[in-house]
Amino acid sequence: MRISCPHCGERDHREFEYLGSAKLLERPDGGDRAAFHDYVFQRKNPTGENAELWQHVMGCSAWLHVVRNITTHEITAVKLARDVKAAAR
Amino acid sequence: MHYSALQILKNGLTGNKGWKPVWRDPEPKKSYDIVIIGGGGHGLATAYYLAKTHGIQNIAVLEKGYLGGGNVGRNTTIVRANYLLDGNLEFYSHSLKLWENLEQELNYNAMLSQRGCLLLAHNDGQFDGLARRGNANLATGDDAVLMSADDVRAFTPYLNFDDARFPIRGGLLQRTGGTARHDAVAWGYARGADMRGVDLIQNCEVTGFRIEGGKIKGVETSRGYIGAGKVGMSVAGRTSQVAQMAGLRLPIESHVLQAFVTEGVKPVIDTVISFGMGHFYISQSDKGGLVFGGDIDGYNSYSQRGNLPMVEHVAEAGMALMPMIGKSRMLRSWGGIMDMSMDGSPIIDKTPIEGLFLNGGWCYGGFKAVPAAGAAFAHLMATGEKATWATKFNLNRFETGHVIDDEGTGARPNQH
Ligand SMILES: Cc1cc2nc3c(=O)[nH]c(=O)nc-3n(C[C@H](O)[C@H](O)[C@H](O)COP(=O)(O)OP(=O)(O)OC[C@H]3O[C@@H](n4cnc5c(N)ncnc54)[C@H](O)[C@@H]3O)c2cc1C
Numbered sequence: 222m223r224i225s226c227p228h229c230g231e232r233d234h235r236e237f238e239y240l241g242s243a244k245l246l247e248r249p250d251g252g253d254r255a256a257f258h259d260y261v262f263q264r265k266n267p268t269g270e271n272a273e274l275w276q277h278v279m280g281c282s283a284w285l286h287v288v289r290n291i292t293t294h295e296i297t298a299v300k301l302a303r304d305v306k307a308a309a310r
Numbered sequence: 311m312h313y314s315a316l317q318i319l320k321n322g323l324t325g326n327k328g329w330k331p332v333w334r335d336p337e338p339k340k341s342y343d344i345v346i347i348g349g350g351g352h353g354l355a356t357a358y359y360l361a362k363t364h365g366i367q368n369i370a371v372l373e374k375g376y377l378g379g380g381n382v383g384r385n386t387t388i389v390r391a392n393y394l395l396d397g398n399l400e401f402y403s404h405s406l407k408l409w410e411n412l413e414q415e416l417n418y419n420a421m422l423s424q425r426g427c428l429l430l431a432h433n434d435g436q437f438d439g440l441a442r443r444g445n446a447n448l449a450t451g452d453d454a455v456l457m458s459a460d461d462v463r464a465f466t467p468y469l470n471f472d473d474a475r476f477p478i479r480g481g482l483l484q485r486t487g488g489t490a491r492h493d494a495v496a497w498g499y500a501r502g503a504d505m506r507g508v509d510l511i512q513n514c515e516v517t518g519f520r521i522e523g524g525k526i527k528g529v530e531t532s533r534g535y536i537g538a539g540k541v542g543m544s545v546a547g548r549t550s551q552v553a554q555m556a557g558l559r560l561p562i563e564s565h566v567l568q569a570f571v572t573e574g575v576k577p578v579i580d581t582v583i584s585f586g587m588g589h590f591y592i593s594q595s596d597k598g599g600l601v602f603g604g605d606i607d608g609y610n611s612y613s614q615r616g617n618l619p620m621v622e623h624v625a626e627a628g629m630a631l632m633p634m635i636g637k638s639r640m641l642r643s644w645g646g647i648m649d650m651s652m653d654g655s656p657i658i659d660k661t662p663i664e665g666l667f668l669n670g671g672w673c674y675g676g677f678k679a680v681p682a683a684g685a686a687f688a689h690l691m692a693t694g695e696k697a698t699w700a701t702k703f704n705l706n707r708f709e710t711g712h713v714i715d716d717e718g719t720g721a722r723p724n725q726h
């Protein structure tokens with residue numbers, strides 16, 4: 222599997238560290254217990270396309286928002302997580 | 311038919327013509343008191359204990375493929391009870407006790423081999439960690455022997471002690487741990503369940519639930535609608551998908567775990583060994599193949615085969631620990647999709663839907679769990695109460711803060 226880092230270009234996935242679902246970008250208010258429980262623990266865990274967070278730890282260190290098919294491992298989009306978060310606001 | 315040495319002798323002398331198919335291949339009935347989804351180790355054991363212990367007559371196991379074609383036939387067969395935290399401790403302890411009597415219970419040779427299970431430490435921190443773990447196991451009534459580096463050398467002299475990149479500091483041995491024949495466990499439970507009237511229905515995929523007024527009514531399947539008083543989900547790496555059909559979202563991700571086997575060689579490794587500095591553990595099958603594996607690939611996967619970087623890592627770790635295995639040739643490698651829960655521990659519980667029960671999130675430990683999980687899930691479904699050895703595997707523990715995080719890595723399924 223290879224991931225195209227917007228800064229560094231296409232690299233072997235071993236240069237990246239996987240965190241999990243990109244829903245982790247949408248951190249709810251800590252006072253809302255139910256929302257926070259969902260945020261930390263609950264996952265959709267789809268078989269098809271999933272948005273995920275990877276960090277280019279052996280490259281530029283940027284956090285990336287990667288859309289990947291969980292069954293075929295095909296990667297269809299890679300953006301900077303920062304940009305995705307800013308666009309969601 | 312009751313299996314015995316006499317039967318083997320008799321059939322051996324008469325051209326083996328007396329053996330019958332071990333289970334029926336029934337058509338699904340219109341409805342059952344209890345339907346179990348998934349004909350793996352857990353589903354079959356659950357059906358067995360529902361019939362045997364709880365005397366329930368009208369049960370079906372629905373399997374989308376063939377019995378035992380899932381992870382129960384893909385795992386590396388390690389059985390042990392050396393976990394660390396309450397919840398896991400008493401559960402795996404009970405499971406090991408059931409394993410020790412399983413062959414008599416099922417009248418089926420599950421080939422349990424208590425050849426010991428050795429965890430290695432490579433620095434003081436790991437060694438202290440093993441001492442703590444061993445004390446937890448002793449306090450639970452299980453076996454644990456803390457070994458110095460010299461003890462380990464005497465026990466497994468073929469490890470790399472002299473010029474190792476990660477010198478061995480010591481180890482923790484559980485003499486009662488070991489391996490079993492994975493397929494035989496599935497087949498033994500299937501046979502026992504079928505003998506007690508359970509319908510084992512293969513090529514029957516559950517595609518939906520019928521739920522009315524918050525109560526389960528039955529399941530939609532590739533072989534038509536089947537009514538059910540109660541339904542139990544026991545579908546290993548597919549838990550999220552199946553539960554989603556009932557509108558549930560779970561603290562689970564699906565990951566692929568790989569395993570490897572070499573060509574058969576003469577007996578060389580007579581125990582189970584886990585490396586402490588990389589992802590590698592190994593045992594030798596009764597056929598002679600060296601069976602080894604590592605960790606999950608590290609990111610969600612439903613592809614049922616792994617990627618090459620983990621193959622490389624596992625091979626490197628193996629070579630670092632016991633260079634002699636470099637002489638054997640790898641025969642096969644494969645992968646299985648596992649539920650990885652948010653704390654690395656399983657869930658055996660009711661769901662918010664009345665009559666719908668969940669047994670999932672088994673991660674790495676699901677094979678050794680088969681007897682105790684089947685018995686606990688059957689107990690829960692039959693009585694509505696938690697079994698005494700599985701009171702803490704609650705679905706809401708993530709909300710209440712009662713997580714059972716044996717590895718201490720937090721809500722990171724790829725780290726457990
Ligand atoms: C490579 C590997 C090595 C492992 N090593 C060990 C080990 O050494 N020790 C250990 O304790 N554990 C180990 N495990 C974990 C263990 O194998 C699993 O946790 C355990 O087998 C899961 O339970 P099961 O046997 O019921 O699963 P499975 O055998 O996978 O059964 C689940 C069944 O559900 C069926 N199913 C799914 N969806 C549907 C549907 N919609 N309708 C009908 N049926 C459905 C599937 O076809 C499958 O047969 C390992 C796993 C892997 C992959």
Ligand SMILES: [Zn+2]
Pocket residue numbers: 226227228229230277280281282283
């Ligand atoms: Zn980069």
